[in-house]
Amino acid sequence: MEVTDALVEKMAWLARLDIPFEEKAAVQKDLERMIHFVEKLEELDTTGVQPLLHMSDVVNNLREDEVKGSVSTEQALLNAPSHTDRFFLVPKVIKK
Amino acid sequence: MFSFKSIETYHQYLATHPDGCTIAVKYYLERIEENKHLNAYLEVFAEEALTRAAQLDSQRAAGKPIGKLHGVVISIKDVIAYKGHKVSASSRMLEGYTSLYNATAVERLLAEEAIIIGRNNCDEFAMGSTNENSAYGPTRNALDPDRVPGGSSGGSAVAVQADLCMLSLGSDTGGSVRQPADFCGIIGLKPTYGTISRYGLLAYASSFDQIGVFGKIIADLAMVLAVISGPDEYDSTALSNKQEINDLSILSSNTPPPRVAYFREAIEHPSLDPEIRYTLLQFIDTLQQDGAVVTEVPFDYLDFIVPAYYVLTTAEASSNLSRYDGVKFGHRGAAQPGDTLDAFYKKNRTEGFGKEVQRRILLGTFVLSAGHYDAYFTKAQQVRQLLVEKTTQVFQDFDALIMPTVPATAFRLGEKSDDPIALYLADIYTVFANLTGIPGISLPLFKHSNGMPFGLQVMTDRYQDPYLLQLSFNWLSRYQGVNLQG
Numbered sequence: 001m002e003v004t005d006a007l008v009e010k011m012a013w014l015a016r017l018d019i020p021f022e023e024k025a026a027v028q029k030d031l032e033r034m035i036h037f038v039e040k041l042e043e044l045d046t047t048g049v050q051p052l053l054h055m056s057d058v059v060n061n062l063r064e065d066e067v068k069g070s071v072s073t074e075q076a077l078l079n080a081p082s083h084t085d086r087f088f089l090v091p092k093v094i095k096k
Numbered sequence: 097m098f099s100f101k102s103i104e105t106y107h108q109y110l111a112t113h114p115d116g117c118t119i120a121v122k123y124y125l126e127r128i129e130e131n132k133h134l135n136a137y138l139e140v141f142a143e144e145a146l147t148r149a150a151q152l153d154s155q156r157a158a159g160k161p162i163g164k165l166h167g168v169v170i171s172i173k174d175v176i177a178y179k180g181h182k183v184s185a186s187s188r189m190l191e192g193y194t195s196l197y198n199a200t201a202v203e204r205l206l207a208e209e210a211i212i213i214g215r216n217n218c219d220e221f222a223m224g225s226t227n228e229n230s231a232y233g234p235t236r237n238a239l240d241p242d243r244v245p246g247g248s249s250g251g252s253a254v255a256v257q258a259d260l261c262m263l264s265l266g267s268d269t270g271g272s273v274r275q276p277a278d279f280c281g282i283i284g285l286k287p288t289y290g291t292i293s294r295y296g297l298l299a300y301a302s303s304f305d306q307i308g309v310f311g312k313i314i315a316d317l318a319m320v321l322a323v324i325s326g327p328d329e330y331d332s333t334a335l336s337n338k339q340e341i342n343d344l345s346i347l348s349s350n351t352p353p354p355r356v357a358y359f360r361e362a363i364e365h366p367s368l369d370p371e372i373r374y375t376l377l378q379f380i381d382t383l384q385q386d387g388a389v390v391t392e393v394p395f396d397y398l399d400f401i402v403p404a405y406y407v408l409t410t411a412e413a414s415s416n417l418s419r420y421d422g423v424k425f426g427h428r429g430a431a432q433p434g435d436t437l438d439a440f441y442k443k444n445r446t447e448g449f450g451k452e453v454q455r456r457i458l459l460g461t462f463v464l465s466a467g468h469y470d471a472y473f474t475k476a477q478q479v480r481q482l483l484v485e486k487t488t489q490v491f492q493d494f495d496a497l498i499m500p501t502v503p504a505t506a507f508r509l510g511e512k513s514d515d516p517i518a519l520y521l522a523d524i525y526t527v528f529a530n531l532t533g534i535p536g537i538s539l540p541l542f543k544h545s546n547g548m549p550f551g552l553q554v555m556t557d558r559y560q561d562p563y564l565l566q567l568s569f570n571w572l573s574r575y576q577g578v579n580l581q582g
Contacts, residue, residue: 007462008458010465011458011461011462011465012458014461014465015414015445015454015457015458015461016418016421016438016441016442016445017442017445017446017449017454017457017458018442018443018446019446027454027455027458030455030516031455031458031459031462033516033517034406034455034459034516034517035459035462037403037406037517037520038403038404038406038407038459038463038472038476039403040399040400040403041400041403041404041407041472041475041476041479042471042475043400044397044400044479044482046475046478046479046482049478049481049482050478050481051474051477051478051480051481052477052478052480052481052484053477054303055289055290055303055304055333055533056289056290056332056333056335056533058290058332058333058335061332061333063329071196075196076424078194078196079192079193079194079196079424079425079426080423080424080425081422081425081426081427081428082428088423088424090423090437090440091431091435091436091437091439091440093437
């Protein structure tokens with residue numbers, strides 16, 4: 001699989017990462033090496049094998065739905081880089 | 097002068113030393129200070145540990161019965177939440193982040209009166225096998241400071257290795273407890289997937305992640321495991337096998353000779369250091385002479401396990417780490433007027449995450465993206481299924497599977513920093529247990545002619561953790577310190 005500029009751009013966009021211009025070539029090379037490396041799996045015939053979806057064999061591990069306390073507003077805001085006394089602050093999303 | 101041998105002897109010591117916990121904590125604080133250059137701790141909770149030690153000492157004086165881990169000094173990897181304390185995953189992303197709650201493992205340690213003395217350095221978000229990917233500098237191997245301690249739980253391994261605590265907790269997604277234990281010459285245990293609740297463990301790859309324990313004595317690891325394992329209403333994958341592990345009694349009595357398997361391809365693999373190979377073959381001879389049935393078993397999948405591991409774990413990581421956007425917590429870059437929400441997310445994430453973390457997020461994003469999902473992600477899940485089937489088959493006929501833990505002894509600092517693939521390949525023997533969910537342990541049995549230790553990795557079938565510990569106890573009692581290299 002060829003790792004093109006456009007592919008790297010697209011992955012960076014999906015992952016919400018910026019790749020600085022001067023690092024683009026190195027990132028592209030790393031991604032290419034990594035993808036090439038995992039393409040080894042193609043050599044193994046897995047026709048008819050069900051993909052393994054869960055590690056645990058526990059099914060529907062349910063508990064009673066009880067009302068319990070959670071964190072306070074003050075605690076929830078404790079680690080927020082920017083907030084008011086009630087809200088998390090982010091750049092303006094809706095433009096007039 | 098204080099010295100620690102086992103929890104049992106420490107508790108005997110406490111019975112005759114009214115200020116024993118305080119003496120122990122002071123001893124470790126001094127040791128930590130003297131060994132600062134190893135960079136095993138990101139933060140030491142010195143005053144708090146002393147206060148708690150004094151409380152425990154006075155409780156004992158008042159005749160209160162002691163908890164199972166009374167006064168036991170433990171350090172935790174910086175990916176495990178401890179209420180009111182910082183937890184950063186050795187990342188700039190979580191600089192200054194304070195945990196609002198205790199991980200279940202921490203909650204249970206504290207309930208049995210353990211003393212948590214600090215948080216250990218590690219690879220960023222537990223991604224790495226040298227501890228060089230930490231935003232706070234590498235941890236060094238106490239046996240040779242020019243060598244790495246392994247990773248990602250390098251700090252937790254060195255904390256035990258260099259006598260900077262009694263036991264420590266790490267996390268093992270692809271070998272991150274067993275591999276540093278091997279490099280540092282101590283015991284590192286990764287239990288069966290789901291044995292210890294992952295609540296409060298910062299997620300890397302949730303179907304692989306498992307908290308593990310470092311120590312020097314099997315009985316001590318067994319005690320910590322008994323305390324922290326078991327079901328948890330905060331983690332639906334935590335198994336209901338608490339009773340089984342509670343019943344664990346390490347006996348010196350004889351157990352029937354084990355039926356042991358090893359994979360021919362693992363021993364013959366070209367990446368394996370010849371001296372490690374030779375030592376292992378000698379050890380197999382010794383086991384046979386001592387009555388064990390040791391059998392070579394073919395394993396055709398060896399070269400596929402590391403690629404399958406990296407597809408699945410990076411996929412899970414790209415999803416798990418999407419929560420770090422700098423809104424509710426996490427690093428926030430300097431805002432420019434007119435920044436869009438997307439530019440804001442990108443800035444926070446790009447500045448907050450280190451290189452290796454970004455690499456893995458990108459690969460994980462790729463294998464999950466439209467058009468590539470089936471060829472990479474589903475394919476790897478199929479390979480995982482084959483591995484689980486193979487494992488089930490092996491343990492129908494055998495009690496244990498042995499392998500090297502790592503193909504080489506501890507790397508030199510900087511030795512493997514420019515090629516991610518070379519480093520990934522060094523996980524060849526450890527990722528198997530995480531792909532299949534089985535328990536694995538690295539036992540410090542061997543020493544290389546280059547002066548560094550290396551371990552024997554032992555695995556059993558799922559839920560056979562008590563047997564794994566019993567077998568480890570038997571083998572360590574019999575072979576540790578014995579010259580097995582002839």
